[in-house]
Amino acid sequence: MEVNQPNKAERKPVRLIAAVCKDMGIGKDGKLPWNLPSEFQYFLNTVSRVSRPGRKNVMIWGKLCWYSKPEDMLPLANSLHVVLSTTLSAIPDNAHFLCRDFESAIRTVSQPPLADQVETIWIVGGTRVYEDALKHPWCDLVYLTHIMAEFDCDVFFPEFDRELFKVQERFPDVPSEIQEDNGIKYKCQVFKKLIGDLV
Known part of the structure; x- marks a missing residue:
């Protein structure tokens, strides 16, 4: 029986975002293997979008992922x-x-005083962090850009249950048609966790 949890976590949506090539590769030698400025801008717009001024999104990074991000990416609006x-x-x-x-990261950002301003928790890599997030009961969406080409990668997005997470035909603020940048085609997709499995 739970008794007086002074800092009970306030549930926040946990969402994964990544771009993957044909074999689910996401990186090579600590960098993105492709140069797709428009797809990267889509990523930045997605993770920094909030419903109203003063709200913040949290981005959770593995150490290697943090140190491999583009140097000019930060500061990023509305982001912790x-x-x-x-x-x-x-x-x-x-x-x-x-x-x-x-787990300690989720606790940190979903309890007072931060909980009042945090809107969405975004998981940005790498593989182990994605794996942990996919198992988390608050995980509801996976934003996955499919890059329609093959690249040599040494880091991969984890497999996930495509019956549990269903691709959405259309989703707000996500282009539904195939995009192209630097001669490479890609498609932005969102996989939504079936509500019956959210606890």
């Missing part, structure tokens, strides 16, 4: 950054929080 690491002893520059694992 959590870096996961078991080895770092200080919060990295431009980040707001350092946590040892995924």
Whole structure:
């Protein structure tokens, strides 16, 4: 029986976002293997969009992912950054929080005083962080851009249940038609977790 949890977590949507090539690759040597400025802008717009002024989204990064991001990406509007690491002893520059694992990151941003301003928790990689997020009961959407080409990758997006997460034909603020940039075609998709499995 739960008794007086003073800092009970306030449920927030946990959403994964990634771009993957044909074999689900997401990176090579700590970098994106492709150069798609329009797709990257779509990513930035998505993770920084909030419903009203004063609200914030949280981005959760694995350490390697954090240090491989483009240098000019930050600061990013409406965003707080959590870096996961078991080895770092200080919060990295431009980040707001350092946590040892995924669960502690979720607790940190879903309890007072932060809970009042946090709107969405975005998971931006790498593989282990995506795996943890897919198992989390608050996970409801996976934003996955399918890059319609093959690239040599050494980091991959984890497999997930396509029966549990169903692709949406149309979704707000997500282009439904195939896009093209630098001669490479890609399609932005959203997979929604079936409501019956949300707890």
